[in-house]
Amino acid sequence: MPAYLTQHLSRAIRHSPNRIATVFGNRKRTYAELGERVARLASGLRSLGIEKGDRVGLLALNCDRYLEYFLAVFRIGAVANPVNTRWSEKEILFSLEDCETTVLLVDDTFREMGDRLRAVAPDLLRTLIYAGDEAVPSRMISYEALIANSAAIPQTTSDDDGDQLAGIFYTGGTTGFPKGVMVTQNTLNASAAGRIMAGSGPGAVSLHAAPLFHLAGGLGMWSALAVGGTHVFLPSFDPREAMVLIERERVNDTLIVPTMVQMILDHPEFHNFDLSSLEWVVYGAAPISETLLDRAVASLPNIHFTQGYGMTELSGGVVFLPPAYHTAEGRRAGKLKSAGRAGLLAEAKIVDSAGNEVCRGQVGEIAIRGGAVMLGYWNRPEETAETLRNGWVYSKDMAYMDDDGFIYIVDRLKDMIVSGGENVYSAEVENALMKHPTVSQCAVIGIPNERWGESVHAVVVRKPGVELDADTLIAHCKTLIANYKCPRSVEFRDALPLSAAGKILKHELRAGFWKGAPRQVN
Secondary structure, eight states: OOOOOHHHHHHHHHOOOOOOEETTTTTEEEEHHHHHHHHHHHHHHHHHHHTTTOOOEEEOSSSSHHHHHHHHHHTTTTTEEEEEEOOOOOHHHHHHHHEEEEEEEEEEGGGGHHHHHHHOTTTTTOOEESSSSSSOOOOEEEHHHHHHHSSSOOOOTTTGGGEEEEEEOOOOOSEEEEEEEEEEEEHHHHHHHHHEEEEETTTTTEEEOOOOOOHHHHHHHHHHHTTTTTEEEEOOHHHHHHHHHHHHHHHOOOEEEEEHHHHHOOOGGGGGSSOOTTOOEEEEESSOOOHHHHHHHHHTTTOEEEEEEEEEEGGGEEEEEEGGGHHHHHHTTTOOTTTBBEEEEEEEEEETTOOOOOOOOOOOEEEEETTOOOETTTTTTTHHHHHEEETEEEEEEEEEEEEEEEEEEEGGGGOOOOOOEEEEHHHHHHHHHHSSSSSSEEEEEEEETTEEEEEEEEEEOOTTTEEEEHHHHHHHTTTTTTTGGGGGGEEEEEEOOOOOOOOOOOHHHHHHHHHOOSSSOO
16 A cells, blocks of 8 residues: 555556546546646645645635645645634634644635634734635635646655654544644555445545545545545535435445435435445444434445444544445344444554453443554643553543454443433433434433432434424333433434534533533533
8 A cells, every 4th residue: 555645646647547536516637637736736835935844724615626735735745734614713713823824725615714814813824825716816826826827846755754744633622622633644544444445446436525624524535546536526515416416427435424314315306316326335423223224225225334433533434334234134243233343454442441451341442553543632742642542542432342343332431421320321322212213313411410410311303293202202212221221301402413524512412501510520
């Protein structure tokens, strides 16, 4: 496997220069064209004074320029900082200031925000590059002009370039204050290797529907690049637009979350589209329910599902549950509820609070090491030392491992609820809730309780047009799990707050109950 992501581009140019590399709207470019644009963009960035190690940000929706940006930044040894488009301007400014990003690329959606950010931090953002398709705003440099007016520079890498800092990806904030995770081309490559084993090969036509500022979304891009596949970009997820692209471009590979699968199946125009080309679907952020899987398999019989588990600190996904365990026969092996096993170039274990490996079947914290492990957190040595110990990333995810090495996640460490001295893992309660036929989504949290310390509280989204009350749902849970694990209270909402990666933002659900409390647990 090549040491650098940029070498995947070089190989694709040699092997299939005329293959379509990128598709965005009606714009298509071959690998030869992509290579020329990357070489010219790298030269243009260098002409702006960007040197090795300098941080270059991108604030944009998914598009073909996203891939060009990454490859050009890597080509000159600079550091990419893809900005979370779901954040507030204050949060975005924090991420730019935290890692001293001095150059920012913006698209049509965020050009006005780019101006506002520079007005607030003129000493930081010395250069704004307009990477859109409309008129170039004043005081911004044209992305296309930068490419057109720059001479292509050849790829020049040394033996250690694959291990140098290549990107800073900020955590989504679901587990605390955002931290900049430092990754290299090699760590991204290692994560992509596991993804390739779980998906299509050289014939990949990959739909990039998940946001590319997240490493989960980027994982699909790196794996498609590694096999010289075609990249089809969806600016932001919309079920109908996704189906349009799948049909038009004959997409056969994608990485999405279960909620996106459900949105496609629920769309009123679902049966109007030919989605038969779609074969490989990697999903993450949450396990897929058997009900949803049955619907998907019945409606899209050509699909091979793979579950991926990972985190930003692991450059994407490193644990995979292959398609064989999603079939009717495979499900009888009882592995569907697991996240899978450590993939290529990764090793996992379950440890206790002292870091000692526990017995199979015993709940502990997931620890993972291998080629995808981050360098650390940007300028946060103490938090780096807490998470990264002797080469192992400590995930703060609670799980157990069976005798075959499959990992079964039961909760986040902070999501464990202690009620009357009993530990309740919210994932177990959520699994019970999801087995009720009228429940669409749910989240379980611990809320303050004067008598028990904490009580189990469920937040539920009902399926459209159905009736369901709290007593019925609690009675349903009592048929599946112990009484002390069942919700003591239920609230119904129209939707749950989700991060850009599709994870439920439980801290937002907790906020109203724990507001003003000196701590968030009892």
